[in-house]
Amino acid sequence: MKPYRGTRRKNSYRPAVIIVLLALVLSYFTINNSFGIRLVFTSVFYPFQAAGQYIVKGVVGIPTGIISLRGLSLENKELKTRLLTSSAKLALFEELVNENVRLRQALDFQGSNRYRFKLVAAQVVARGASPYTSLMEVNQGVLSGVKADMPVIVDGGLVGRVVEVSLFSSKVLPITDLKSSVAAVDQQNREFGVIEGFASQHLLAMKYVSSVADIQVGDPIVTSPASKIFPPGIPIGTVVQVKKKDDDLFFDVKIRPAVNFSKLEEVFLIIQ
Template sequence: MEYSPPPLFKQGPSALARLMFFVVLALALLISDARFKTLEIVRGVLGAGLYPLQRAALVPRDIFMGAADLAVTSATLRSENDKLRAKDLQLSQQANTAAELAAENTHLRALLQLSQRSTTQSLPAEIQYDTRDPFTQKVVIGRGAQQGVQDGSPVVNEDGVIGQVTRVFPLQAEVTLLTDKDQAVPVQIVRTGLRSVIYGTPKGDTLDLRFVPISADVQTGDELVTSGLDGVYPPGLPVAKVVRVDKQADTAFARVICLPVAPVRGARQLLVLHYLNNVPPRPAEEPDAATAAKDAKAKKGGKPADSKAAADKSAAKPAEKPAAKPAEKAPAKPAAAEKKPAADKSAKPQATPGAQP
């Protein structure tokens, strides 16, 4: 007869109990990370540790792309060289014009005693790969906190806005693209100056300009640029172009569909901007000062009225006293004297007729 341990020591937790435990643990970690960012340190450590493996996994792709670049013909290189020279001439002319305008603008600002515009620093970066979530529009760039990337920094290329940094790691950063459904950018229409907010769409191919009144002047082809009112994006960056405007009588806002100006999915080399907004802070609110000012105005306005009322009272007092004195003292005695003869006269005729018969 074989010896077997008692069932109490042989059996462990059931499979269902283990499943429920790990499901509850996973949900708790998801909620705590989404709400309180409890796993940011762990994610940063894992990202830094897996960075060499990621670079090693990208080596075959880099080799293939390098071989494809070497296979370019000399004719293609000549044509590209000619195009680049022509573009260089255009850019040099534009740079000279911009330098003249900047000098003139600086002189005018000095004359008007206006503050200088906020400066913008840029950091070049390159997209490494897309994120694994198919329902979001996010990419990972090869610059992180060690290179000076900050959370919330705008990301652009030579055409316009690409997105915004939403998560920073030591050597990498996650960028949410402009077409993501949760991404919002304050913009304004160049032609009319109308300000609004543009959002991504669930499909990820168009943009939605929201909160535009149905009576607003919005036309197909209008260009949208950043307004800079949020203090995150520098003003004047190209964002999108209006492609369709739908206005219905039963709604208060028009539906404005836009397309991004920059190739959000086609760009590879990017610039991460660090916008230094030199706007002075707002003054502290002082409700007591406002009430004090109102009280001071009330006091200033009340003095003439009080003096006027006092003058009226003083003018009315002399008129009352002379009228009261003759009525009380001087005319009182003659009136009493006159009443006695009148009473005697009235009494005498009444007695005489009764006595004569």
């Protein structure tokens, strides 16, 4: 007994092809409408005619769609490039505006500072990253009259002092450095102390303030007349913490600096 084999439908697509071809022929040729034959043929083959035209239009339209999408992609890429370029130019413009404002303020301070010091303007070109190596480098040196131990200030207050000088640049030790010490006084009650760098660059420590001193949170701290390096009266900061244990001889005093050291870009060296 022969095994059953499913019969294959050979040439099953031929009737459909013939019908579509007849439909297309009817689209381009006119036949005699005798006995309504043309009307009958048109009505019978219209669905196949419409389907054939739809397929042809779809196949022809594919390359056009691909080209259109490619054009949109290129245009989108070009617009993104323009946007990035415009953003970069805007950022540069804003930076130039901010720099112009800072330099104008610096020139005003240099020309008519309230301390009436003779000043040399300098830009901060490098700085250390930690309290242990927080030296700042400025772009003024011996050729500009800079010497070691010259005080460094800004409009807001005391920055530090020069500790190393070369022909074209200098190193500045900021008051936030752990190796720095500055004779200071409470401007309200004239209590003396020594300002030193603290583990946090956002705060300073005021040492050797007597436990019987009348020092309060909010008091302004300035350089002391007893200092041999810094002129008196330069703002150092503001008292933010006063603590003491019963058996302590001195207050534990913390100071918030008058200067924002993280944003220093221009400073002034006092020429004495």
